Amino acid sequence: MAPFLHTDYSVAWICALPLEMAAGNAMLDKTHDRLSQPSTDPNAYILGELHGHYIVIACLPAGVYGTISAANLVSHLVSTFPRIQLALMVGIGGGVPGTPHDIRLGDVVVSRPVGKYSGVIQYDYGKALQDGHFEPTGILNKPPQTLLTHMARLEASQLAQGENSILKIISDVLNRNLDLKRRFSRPNGPDNLFCASYPHVGNESNCLKCDKTQLLDRSPRDTATPSVHYGLIASGDRVMKDSTARDLLAQQLGVICFEMEAAGLMDELPTLVIRGICDYCDTHKQKDWQQYAALTASAFAKLLLSVVPVSRTEDPGLLNQKVRHWIVPFAKNPKFVGRQHEVAELEKLIAAQDGPARTAITGLGGVGKTQVALQVAHRIRDRDNECSIFWIPCTSHAMVEQIFLNIVQTLGIPNANPAEAKEQAKTYFSSERAGRWLLIFDNADDAEMWSTLEQFLPQSEQGRILFTSRHLELAVDLTFSNIIAIPDMDRDTARQILEKSLIQRDLLNNHTKMITLLEQLAYLPLAIVQASAYINKKRIDLSTYSALLKETEKEAVKLLSEDFRDPGRYSDIQNPVMTTWLISFNQIQQQNRMAANYLSFMACIDPRKIPRSLLLSQVAKKETIDALGLLSAYSFISTDGTDISIHSLVHIASRNWLRENSLLNYWVERVADQLDEAFPDDHYTNRALWREYLPHALALMRGKEFQELLTDRTNLTDKIARCLAIDGRFNEAEVLYHQLIQIEQAKNGAEHPNTLISMANLASIYQSQGRLNKAEQLKLQVVEIRKTVLGTEHPDTLTSMANLALTFWSQGRWNKAEQLGLQVVEIRKTLLGTEHPDTLTSMANLASTYHDQGRLVESEQLQIQVMKTRKSVLGVEHPATMTSVHNLAYTWNSMGKHNKALQLMTECTRLRAKHLGPSHPNTLSSSDALAQWQETESHGSSKSIKRLKRTV
Template sequence: MSTQSPRPSRPKDRYGFEIAIICALPLEADAIEALFDHYWDDDGSPFDKGPGDPNAYSTGVIGRHNVVLSYMPGIGIANAAAVASNCGKSFPGTKLALVVGICGVVPFKPDKDEIVLGDVIISDGIVQYDFGRQLPDRFARKDTLLDLLGRPNQEIRGILAKLRSLWHRRQLSAKIAEYLEILRQEPGLRAEYPGVTKDRLFEASYRHTEDQKSCEQLGCNGELVLRSRLETAGVRPTPAVHFGLMASGNSVMKSGEDRDRIAVQEGVIAFEMEGAGVWDSFPCIVIKGACDYADSHKNKDWQRYAAATAAACAKAFLRFWVPSSTQGLAATSCLSLDDRIFFDQNRTAGAVDSSQTQPAFLIPFSKNDLFVGRDDVLTELQGLLFNRGYQKVALVGLGGIGKTQIALQLAYQIKEKKQDYSVFWVPALSRASFEQACIQIIDACGIPTTDNSDAVETVRQHLSSKRAGKWLLVVDNADDMQTVMGSRGVDDGLYRSLPQGDEGRILFTTRYRKVAVSVAGRNILDVPAMDRDEARRYFKEALIQEISSSDEQVIDYLLALLAHLPLAITQAAAYLNENQISLTEYLQLFENTDRDKIELLGAEFQDDTRYEQSQDPVATTWFISFNQIRKADELASRVLMFLAYVEPKAVPQSMLPEGESQQQLTRAIGTLCGYRFLDKRGSSEVFDMHSLVHLATRSWVAENDSEKEQSQAAIARVSEVFPTDKWENRDVWRQYLPHAIKLLRCAEDDWSEEICKLGYWAGRCLLVDGRVTEAVELLEHVVAVNETTLADNHPSRLALQHELARAYRANGQIKEAVELLEHVVAVRMTTLAENHPSRLASQHALAMAYQANGQIEEAVKLHEHVAAIMETTSAENHPDRLASQHALALGYQDNGQIAEAVKLLEHVVTVRRTTLAENHPDRLASQHALALGYQDNGQIAEAVKLLEHVVAIEAEILAEDDHRRQLSEDQLQRCYEMLEGASSIVESEASVHDEEM
């Protein structure tokens, strides 16, 4: 009888986790979490993750292992590779990665062994079957030595051989059954065996005809392949474990014929989508449960059970995996992660060469006693410089993010823990500041010089020589590309004057990513804002006043407004300390107006950990960068000023000002992203700007006396690119609308023609999007402006009045709509021909308003007039002609002319099926109207069929609370009730008839 493995002790840091488990789907992670024996996340301070790591993790214990569970943001090889790479950085002690989850399987192995649903596959290798070249007549997989993923390492091959043996295989199966039973007892996992009858395997050639429907819906009735395990296994066969090659690719395998072809070619027994992405980052084993047969009949019925069997197998497998030996670790087990890095680096160090100069320490600032947190950044920084031995590393981040303070903290840590290192600090604010720092280094190190010596060259030569010993040089504020790298064609940059030596390390701090790449290549560390806990600790340390429990929520809210930005927090604390006001009073000032906010962000304060010549508040810090951008990149400056007037979040690239070429715009965006004033959302062409940076940008534009000019330029640009309200443009105008509305709200009273044009189209798009109240408010304002500037019969004025009337009708303001449209129609009848589209459009809209107002006869008469003219001037499938016929049919319905309505709507529906997409609102509206006509005409079954289709489509494209969707669902329910009522009447009449007989 086996004994329970002792629980491992809590790791001191993230280096203590040797097992990583990676899951692509939440249901896969659910099963793993349920088998944790202990959760470190609930016991002690969190382990968090490395800087710049976007992954999400849970930490805990499985058996005798400390494990980290990583959640993938999506399926596929690329996602898996990114997750594995970041996991390796945050948890550098990882010795083994398990990719655990679900897969599709080949039902028969080469030896004819059966694989049934719920079985588990353990990989002994990965084949990336879709990696290759598509030739004209075939696909050729790349299979050279450099292209292959390679076999598992010796340790993995050894344990897999052990588990294949009969005795250990039995042990593994017994443990899987034990852990699976635990998962089956958890109701939330829904890990019950679905049943033998649901394990259906069709012949590979029998295809599922419609991808979006189930086998039950389609009535798949092909011949089933018999499996002996299912015939003899009873109710629930025991999951079997199969070892073999797994095919990994970027697409879901849903073809039985392709499955069998690849299985024969490559010798694989399963298909999945993550293993190839993890394989290159860690020693890796893929453990996956069979949830389908990788054919066109696959469904999700088996996913939860398969995820449970895989999780149970993963836990059982870890009983056989031996943790790293603790030999040699006792001396370091009590050290922190920071200390261990220094310990590992120094334990083999020899004596210092007597010819070397004594270590020197030259830092222009005292130690920052208020420094808190940033452990992840410091750990990564120390690892890059001293463990991996990179000679040049750059810290890059937004101005005020805390780069200098992190470098300062590192410098003092080196002084205390690496006493054989010299530490020097040079500001790269200018050539002069750099030269002055070099003079101080010469004095501190006692470097011999002559009267004609160049201080910069003297320091470069000294630190490049062996007599300088080990050293760290901090090059701070390397923000200006010209200062650092020199002018084009001239080697006058500071970078050329930096020393080089095997024993030296250089750390740059810069707010400009292009500088970081130029000086450090790939060895770049992005500095994030503080997390909430770090920001709170720092703020409380900096404040003089006592904090009461009632202030806690105020602090969290204020820090969120300051975006956890260290310099902004320092400035806020200094203001509170100097002016002795309460947190609530400061918050009221900060939220009062944008001008007050800028004044607070621009308030000067004293800080002994910053340069005397740059005691700049946060707003001024950014102004310096803005001015650098204006000098270096004219288009980037224009884009920056444009951004000051639109919303700071979700800015589409297509809306930005254009340059002479796409490449020029790409460079401009790169400049702004390089300074971290813009952040790109993943791989999309959408950008975000920090809210405080956005505010500072607006203030900077105002300070340069160009506010009105830039505001007008922004309006002109958005007006130029804003699309029409056609449904096909919906994705675009939904992106643009928030920015257009912000521009319109901030516009001054003297609205130009461009502003009115933008207001017109924005109002129409709001109306199409169902935001009726906003549409009315905006269009009323634009109409009011036009009524003071345009003649009564001006086309633009009439067009705006027409749209406002439509918005009134949609908003239930029927009388206002009728009154305004009667005016528009009257004017257009005197100025436009009878068949002019604008005249017909206003008559059509007036007829709709009459109908809504209960003036049915007037509505029908006007609808018939419009429809008659449209029939003589437009093609049968013209959208306006169909719209007029649709409206006329609705008028017929309201007038009791049901047969005429049904006939006309059947025509409209038939034509729109050939011209509009299935989810187009006009097509759905005509189908909905026809269903109502069928209902009024007693054709309930036809109405139900049509409404079921409409409801299904609207459920995919409309929000749950959208009135159009709710209207369709309510109407369908009424039809169901009418059908049930009719059925009851028939049954009752039949019963009476039987009794009479």
């Protein structure tokens, strides 16, 4: 007889435990030799015959149970054995005792549709309702119709004849195999069922210490003869050991058995579930019954297959027929949420007869491109039973070569070898005999790899190619701009991912904490799944994880570098966000050095609204466009007009990458050089520019790396402090001036001009904060030192005296303010002249003192003199001139010259609004005064007053 082929096998027999596989193997009429299988398929198989059916028995990996593990097993199985038509999940489960099903240990439960449910319910996936009820979400596939039909026929036959064929099958198997008989025979121990409210006593596996008065008294039954029960089976990722929860779910949903794998199979491969009952889903687990229960389930499976007709054709032309192939390494993700628009658009493009031959999904690493592609693959597989789907991970050259070899082997192409596999695959897929197909190239990020790989892409009207790529520019080249971008900030999707990923659902009750954490994780799907894995393992709440992220940048990096298991990602690649982006960092470095430099530069400043003018200068325009374009292509940055923003988590990852490569200090110094050159002085005309630069300068200064350079960066620090002071950010400015004073004193001494300038500036900050006594003390100190070192007539000494006079004025000490102000005015007139700005400032301050002393005429005369001189020397629109106009208007109003005051204040308001802006504090001060005077004196209509107030 010719050797068997993968296409000969039509029945899958799936087990969760080795003992279940052993029981299944014992049922076979004949076993077959093993066949070769793709290296991407990790499953272990037993092949054989049963009642003419060619059977594939597969078992989950040891110790790895649950719905996801089962789904992965089936995904590989159907790829290796493409003609599987029927599937049985055969093994042990926990029974639900009570009416109408009198379930006993050793009985068999078989899944069968009931009402709106298909036979299997995923009981840990759905909605917890307010009244304590649970509502499963979604309906799983039904078992194959042919199995349901012949199962009904078998049930009818059993009822009519009253015989128990299962017992006969078990007896025959055990008599043929004495070793199996010793281990799989029915236990001699009792079939005990305790009250639901009574828990197991002690740590032993038996119930010797349990109170026998808590046993339920059940009606007699021939328990040596297994009964078969048909109904709903509950499946989930947790072992059911709570009899109270068991009874509640059984009452709500009508289930009669609990197990852990079936829900992962039903949407991958419609399956009939057969469970031998080994316990009652309570704390009184009966492990002694497991082998026998596995045997009774296997016996029923054998009995069922004996009445199912064999569906196999011996036509020698069979192998030339088109076979749908499925080589996808991941099962369908039951926790997939959101992205419905992108999934629907991709399906539409791939299915369209005149659709593009190539399409790409692009987006930031970790945004969920692979999951979207996987969802599309499974949806096309469910919808189109003739389309073959092949998944090629592009994580390395070696991986691509291996997958292509697996593909040509699966296709049965003769003389398959690694050197020619890609060309052989191209030839096959370009031919009509390939039928409809979809190739998915996942992680197509490496431009160098694709410079050689693109020539092997097939072309066919029946075929489509889908890429997932972080590299937008490469995706454009590969697909001729047929791109679907995955947005990296989808709040609703992010919330759903967190809800699906957390075990402790009560953590989601605090909406504020949930939103805070999602914002910290930038709504990035991979970061959310990673955070959930950590929270689940450590049993912490959302606030604790959020606090760890906030603690320090180093702690945030540690959290985002924590590896975790994810069945939807490649097992040979680390999953953390930080590790994921390292690949992109390295690719950017290789492709464009300037792009890497810009990324390093932006890592040292605030990640939001970075002006292009702040970036490294002396770079050609095209070079800048290419570099920023590459960063944008990887979704690391986004642009808005002339501003650039870097993704917040990419910002942290970039800093960590620089730190790990001992480059952070170097780049902090380069950025400091650039800021020192670009940051403007505190002239009022530079206000808009310094406000753009301030967030980035402050972000740079906050880092400990900059603090180590602070001694050599006093000029930049002083410019930043001055601008902060002008903007009214006095507390921030105070901190910087304290630092400057310490540096200057240590470097130059307490009497150095730079030290005294910083002290004077700090004193001004104190005065602006209303801390007048501290301002006076510090200003007196500066005045005395400058008199001693520089002399009374030195400009710096006079400035200090004028500032001290201003403090006296603020304290209401008019005589001292006048005395010192007059002294400064006379000296400045002599040394600088009456038209010098400093002289005029001193005269204006003296005029204010006269005003507050009630000496209005003297104040008016002096203010008129100052205003006229400033108009002549500085111009009408200069801020100092407008200040003189404002002050003179106040004096005229105080003198009762209301019309003149209103005219002057109106002009002042107009000029300030034009040159400083309507929201500037000086403009608002003039507008407020004008509105108040108009209302008080009833000048102008009330309508114009209200309009003016609205403008203010």
